[in-house]
Amino acid sequence: MAHRPVLLIVDDNRDLAENLADIFEPRGFEVRHTPSAREGLDSARATGFDLAFVDVNLPDTSGTELLPALRGHSPWGEVVVITGHATLDSAVAAVRGGAFHYVVKPFKVDDLVATAESALRQVALRKERTRLAAALEMSERLYRDVVESAQVLVVGLDPGDTVRLFNRRSSEVTGFAPDEVIGRPLLATLFPPDVRDRVAAHLASGRGNDEFEAPVLTREGRTRVVLWHVAPAGSGTGHDDESLARYVVGADVTERRTLERRAAEHEALAHMGTLAAGLAHEIRNPLNAALLQLHLLGRGIDKLAPDDRGPLPDRVRIVAGELRRLERLLSDFLELARPRPMAREPVELHAMLDELVTFHEPAALERGITLVRRLSEGVAVGDRERLKQVFHNLIVNAMEATARGGAVTVSSHREPADHTVAVSVSDNGRGIPRGTIEKVFEPFFTTKEAGTGLGLAIVRQIAERHGGRVQLESAEGKGTTVTVLIPAASTRAASKAPAGV
Ligand SMILES: Nc1ncnc2c1ncn2[C@@H]1O[C@H](COP(=O)(O)OP(=O)(O)OP(=O)(O)O)[C@@H](O)[C@H]1O
Numbered sequence: 399m400a401h402r403p404v405l406l407i408v409d410d411n412r413d414l415a416e417n418l419a420d421i422f423e424p425r426g427f428e429v430r431h432t433p434s435a436r437e438g439l440d441s442a443r444a445t446g447f448d449l450a451f452v453d454v455n456l457p458d459t460s461g462t463e464l465l466p467a468l469r470g471h472s473p474w475g476e477v478v479v480i481t482g483h484a485t486l487d488s489a490v491a492a493v494r495g496g497a498f499h500y501v502v503k504p505f506k507v508d509d510l511v512a513t514a515e516s517a518l519r520q521v522a523l524r525k526e527r528t529r530l531a532a533a534l535e536m537s538e539r540l541y542r543d544v545v546e547s548a549q550v551l552v553v554g555l556d557p558g559d560t561v562r563l564f565n566r567r568s569s570e571v572t573g574f575a576p577d578e579v580i581g582r583p584l585l586a587t588l589f590p591p592d593v594r595d596r597v598a599a600h601l602a603s604g605r606g607n608d609e610f611e612a613p614v615l616t617r618e619g620r621t622r623v624v625l626w627h628v629a630p631a632g633s634g635t636g637h638d639d640e641s642l643a644r645y646v647v648g649a650d651v652t653e654r655r656t657l658e659r660r661a662a663e664h665e666a667l668a669h670m671g672t673l674a675a676g677l678a679h680e681i682r683n684p685l686n687a688a689l690l691q692l693h694l695l696g697r698g699i700d701k702l703a704p705d706d707r708g709p710l711p712d713r714v715r716i717v718a719g720e721l722r723r724l725e726r727l728l729s730d731f732l733e734l735a736r737p738r739p740m741a742r743e744p745v746e747l748h749a750m751l752d753e754l755v756t757f758h759e760p761a762a763l764e765r766g767i768t769l770v771r772r773l774s775e776g777v778a779v780g781d782r783e784r785l786k787q788v789f790h791n792l793i794v795n796a797m798e799a800t801a802r803g804g805a806v807t808v809s810s811h812r813e814p815a816d817h818t819v820a821v822s823v824s825d826n827g828r829g830i831p832r833g834t835i836e837k838v839f840e841p842f843f844t845t846k847e848a849g850t851g852l853g854l855a856i857v858r859q860i861a862e863r864h865g866g867r868v869q870l871e872s873a874e875g876k877g878t879t880v881t882v883l884i885p886a887a888s889t890r891a892a893s894k895a896p897a898g899v
């Protein structure tokens with residue numbers, strides 16, 4: 399101990415106090431003497447003490463009663479009670495109440511010194527423990543701050559892979575609050591079913607520097623792509639973390655991967671574009687010729703007597719349907735692969751949507767679906783035919799996903815805040831499964847027997863060529879809403895849209 403230990407003597411017997419000072423000062427103590435309980439307390443409050451000798455009989459109160467207040471002012475100090483034979487009982491009571499020991503007058507100097515020394519050892523231990531606790535708390539706080547402020551997801555696991563720690567970044571990325579995740583199994587809570595085995599294998603491999611990419615589930619049932627790293631938990635991170643066996647640490651690479659994937663898609667389409675454009679011409683000419691011939695064939699059949707027609711009209715209809723589908727695939731594909739320049743003119747979206755809904759009403763009626771309009775005025779800048787194709791694709795998707803008795807709602811309104819017109823097509827149909835939402839915009843992704851999988855890819859491409867964007871919300875079994883935001887007319891946002899890309 400760097401400083402001299404402070405010995406506080408609270409005793410109204412001046413001779414005794416001087417005696418004690420003579421004994422302890424040469425032994426390195428700084429001795430303070432106060433003759434009353436009140437002054438003893440003042441001294442303790444002002445400077446604390448390491449050891450106090452307190453007379454049981456004080457002029458203003460008893461040493462026993464003084465004890466708690468005295469210790470309150472110097473939490474690590476020890477108190478030794480001095481007593482005469484007559485008051486031994488109260489000295490014993492004082493020890494029960496927290497005094498270190500008692501000495502009976504007259505006392506032997508050696509005994510007193512031995513008692514004082516053992517009390518001081520006690521004090522030293524207590525001080526050390528306090529210091530260590532403070533240091534530990536400090537390092538824990540530091541560790542927490544580092545974990546909390548990190549721009550990576552840090553998920554702490556116990557030996558059974560139950561989540562024990564979930565840092566702030568993990569909450570930001572997944573939308574889960576820590577208490578929604580802590581105490582739950584990692585795999586079932588944070589990973590989609592189809593990747594759980596793979597993640598479990600990485601956790602079990604126990605190799606250092608094991609890095610792998612896996613989607614993490616968000617609170618809304620979506621996924622984000624995360625690059626993960628499994629790290630064993632070091633020892634001694636703090637008493638309440640002893641159950642931590644390892645960490646999974648991850649970086650959210652969703653945006654990066656999306657950009658990479660879309661760049662690859664664009665490149666692939668661009669490569670195909672040249673080839674496809676040539677091929678499309680080659681296909682389109684005979685296709686049109688075939689359609690024309692079929693038309694003539696149909697007319698010829700119509701001239702036959704009804705009894706002689708047999709299954710021919712049906713066959714003509716089927717072949718015509720297939721040829722038209724082929725033609726649509728061709729033009730969809732060309733639209734994606736080699737987009738032609740876009741017009742930019744004011745387009746009254748509410749009027750266009752009203753017409754489109756009217757166009758789809760007979761089909762909706764046949765399927766037992768209600769089409770709902772919620773249209774308010776909004777004028778966008780762009781290419782009328784292309785925008786029509788966007789909303790057509792969305793309405794068809796919505797109707798195809800909706801069962802008899804369901805509803806498809808088409809709504810539009812201006813978003814003055816970001817100078818756009820927002821158009822939503824919303825259905826209460828089957829919805830899109832969690833793991834699929836990310837894929838639906840990819841060209842050729844389809845879950846339909848006769849689908850091309852180009853519908854949403856075109857929607858996104860056209861929206862983006864207008865300087866707009868597409869948002870999709872879906873819950874399996876509940877429905878889907880796709881919202882397209884297109885720059886509004888007579889705003890700067892509209893004139894900034896990329897021209898004719
Ligand atoms: N409203 C919706 N509800 C549920 N699933 C949808 C909805 N819209 C799209 N999907 C899913 O996204 C997939 C891709 O849609 P997209 O429009 O790109 O192609 P498609 O409809 O399959 O074929 P195409 O539009 O070329 O005929 C669909 O196959 C379907 O699984």
Ligand SMILES: [Mg+2]
Nearest residue numbers: 791795853854
């Ligand atoms: Mg479609």
